Amino acid sequence: MSDRTPGEVVRSVTSAFERTFGGAPTGVWSAPGRVNLIGEHTDYNGGLCLPIALPRRTYAAAARRDDGVLRIASVQQDGVVEVALDDVSPELPGGWGSYVAGVLWSLRRDGLSVDGLDVLVDSTVPLGAGLSSSAALECAVAAAASDLFDLDLLGSPEGRERLAARCVEAENVIAGAPTGGMDQSASLLCEDAAALLLDCRSGETRHVPFDLDAAGHVLLVTDTRAEHALVDGQYAARRDACEQAARELGIETLREIDPAGLDAALERLGSDEVRRRVRHVVTEIERVTLAVAALESDDLEEIGRLFDASHASLRDDYEVSCEELDLATATARSEGALGARMTGGGFGGSCIAIVSAADAEAVATAIATAFRGEGLTAPVSFTVTASGPAARDS
Ligand code: ADP
Ligand code: MG
Numbered sequence: 001m002s003d004r005t006p007g008e009v010v011r012s013v014t015s016a017f018e019r020t021f022g023g024a025p026t027g028v029w030s031a032p033g034r035v036n037l038i039g040e041h042t043d044y045n046g047g048l049c050l051p052i053a054l055p056r057r058t059y060a061a062a063a064r065r066d067d068g069v070l071r072i073a074s075v076q077q078d079g080v081v082e083v084a085l086d087d088v089s090p091e092l093p094g095g096w097g098s099y100v101a102g103v104l105w106s107l108r109r110d111g112l113s114v115d116g117l118d119v120l121v122d123s124t125v126p127l128g129a130g131l132s133s134s135a136a137l138e139c140a141v142a143a144a145a146s147d148l149f150d151l152d153l154l155g156s157p158e159g160r161e162r163l164a165a166r167c168v169e170a171e172n173v174i175a176g177a178p179t180g181g182m183d184q185s186a187s188l189l190c191e192d193a194a195a196l197l198l199d200c201r202s203g204e205t206r207h208v209p210f211d212l213d214a215a216g217h218v219l220l221v222t223d224t225r226a227e228h229a230l231v232d233g234q235y236a237a238r239r240d241a242c243e244q245a246a247r248e249l250g251i252e253t254l255r256e257i258d259p260a261g262l263d264a265a266l267e268r269l270g271s272d273e274v275r276r277r278v279r280h281v282v283t284e285i286e287r288v289t290l291a292v293a294a295l296e297s298d299d300l301e302e303i304g305r306l307f308d309a310s311h312a313s314l315r316d317d318y319e320v321s322c323e324e325l326d327l328a329t330a331t332a333r334s335e336g337a338l339g340a341r342m343t344g345g346g347f348g349g350s351c352i353a354i355v356s357a358a359d360a361e362a363v364a365t366a367i368a369t370a371f372r373g374e375g376l377t378a379p380v381s382f383t384v385t386a387s388g389p390a391a392r393d394s
Contacts, residue, residue, distance in 0.1 A: 006057070006393065009030075009059050010059060013061045013075070014028060016073075016075060016122065017061040017062075017063075020080060020120055021118045024063075025061035026062060026148060027061070028060065028062075029060050029140050029141075029143040029147065029393065030057040030060070030143075030390065030391065031058055031136045031142075032053035032055070032058075032190070033053075033057070033131040033136045034051040034135070034183060034186035035054060035131060035219070035221060036051045036344065037052060037291065037303075038050050038288050038306060038307065039182075039284060039288040040320075040344070041284070041320065042281060042284050043181055043182040044179075045255055046201035046254070047200055047201070047255050047284070047285040047288070048289065049200065049288060050195045051185075051195065051198070052190060052196070052210055052219075052386035052387070053386065053387045054384050056124040056125045057123070057136060058124075058137045058140045059122050059140060060119050061122075062119045062120075064116070064148045067115075067116055068084055068086060068116050070082070070083050070101055070119070071116075071118045072119045072120075073119075073120050074121040076127060077096050081095070081096075085101075085105065085114075088102070088104070088105040090174055098175040098176070099174075100119060100121070100141050101170075102171065102174030103138050103142050103167055104145060106166040106169040106170045106174070107145060107151070110166055112149070114145055114151075115149065117144070117145065121137060121140070121141075123136065129223040130223075130348070130350045131223070131344070132187065132344075134183070135167060135186070139163070139164070139184055139390045142163045142167050142390070146163060154390070154391070157189065157205075161188075163188055164181065164187075164188045164189070165181070165184075167188075171184075178235065181198075185198050185205065187389065188389050189205055189389055190389050191386075191389065192386060193385070194207040194208060194209055194386055195207070195208045195210040195295070195386060196208075197288070208295050208296065211385075212354065212385075213385065215298065216356055217338070217355065217356050218354075218355060218357050219353075219354060219383060219385075220332070220337075220352065220353045220363060220364060220381055220383050221350050221351075221383070221384050222328045223379060223380045224322075224350060224351065224371075225378070225380065226349070226376070227348055228322055228347040228348050234320065234346075234347060235345055238277065238318065241274050241277040244274060248268065248270065249265055249269070259282055259286045262279065265278065276316075276318070277317065280313045280314065284310060284314075287306045287309060291303055291306045301338060303339060304337070307338075307354065308329075308340065311325075311341035314346060318346075320345065320347060321342050321346055322346070323374070324348065324376055325346070325348070325349070327370055327371065327374065327376070328351040328370075329341060329351050332351070332353035332366075335363045335367075336363070337354060337355045338353075340353035340354075367379055
């Protein structure tokens with residue numbers, strides 16, 4: 001699934017559409033997965049994050065219908081899901097179809113005129129690997145809907161931001177995942193060879209050049225393929241702890257805590273656990289600012305140090321790492337990576353490391369060997385470059 005070219009996926013998703021729905025799609029749209037370079041668990045705290053879009057994308061071949069019915073199928077799932085748009089709810093259609101149905105539901109709620117669709121999905125983003133296959137799916141469908149219903153939202157940053165907000169609402173309300181807004185913004189707004197600095201308080205974005213190739217380095221992504229139970233509950237618990245701390249401190253979000261005033265803020269908090277959660281969030285937001293400065297001055301070593309500090313903070317203070325993420329990052333470091341950290345929500349998912357291009361293969365092999373030594377499922381590593389946003393492909 002991983003090494004197919006965009007052209008191959010466009011052709012195969014088009015023929016899958018024809019086989020499933022019996023006619024040609026009007027077009028194919030795609031949207032990327034993402035990795036967050038740094039700034040983890042900061043989005044729902046009004047903080048900063050710094051994602052790049054991946055070359056791996058989710059493709060949606062689609063055609064409009066005029067009867068209010070949505071029919072969806074995916075190469076990655078069995079069967080065809082069918083639901084009337086009027087019936088879409090957190091219960092219906094349920095399962096993976098809720099990510100697609102939720103987007104149309106939310107566009108309608110926003111007063112936009114959308115009708116039914118036939119959609120066939122295929123993806124080169126691994127599902128559930130912390131690389132945001134869910135947002136890639138939503139954003140590919142949102143892009144298709146924008147063009148097919150003449151919403152004209154892909155042509156401007158404001159339009160794309162509006163689509164991103166609809167996709168967030170779809171994921172929160174219909175798919176029932178309480179995620180922040182980073183994934184959808186990354187998928188709709190990122191540009192080639194740049195990271196997206198996202199201010200989740202103001203909604204402002206800025207493109208920061210990100211091109212490791214020029215410096216002879218690559219970003220190595222390792223999907224740990226770790227599966228841990230209770231992930232959703234843990235995510236919600238972290239959010240709750242942050243909200244509780246903000247209430248105790250009488251502030252809107254943890255973003256308002258100045259790093260220089262962190263110790264004073266921590267002293268006012270009642271529980272040691274909440275203190276550690278807050279310390280992660282505040283120091284992590286500061287690390288994003290430092291990482292942007294380091295990128296702008298081509299200081300890769302500093303970015304590596306910030307990756308390592310971010311990982312330690314997520315492991316020790318936020319407690320969202322796991323054996324697989326700790327082993328992958330530690331192995332990357334001992335094999336010469338400039339820095340390595342878990343990326344995404346945690347408890348599994350992926351890790352990223354900055355390694356010299358010449359070492360990438362050896363680092364990936366060392367991680368696989370270390371996993372084998374511990375009896376863990378074989379991880380999957382690949383290098384990525386910062387890529388472009390949701391767009392029409394054909
Ligand atoms: P991540 O976004 O990190 O990949 P999530 O748990 O947020 O993990 O989203 C994964 C879920 O999104 C899948 O379980 C499935 O329901 C849905 N999904 C993502 N991509 C696809 C796809 N190509 N086809 C069908 N469903 C998909
Ligand atoms: Mg997701």
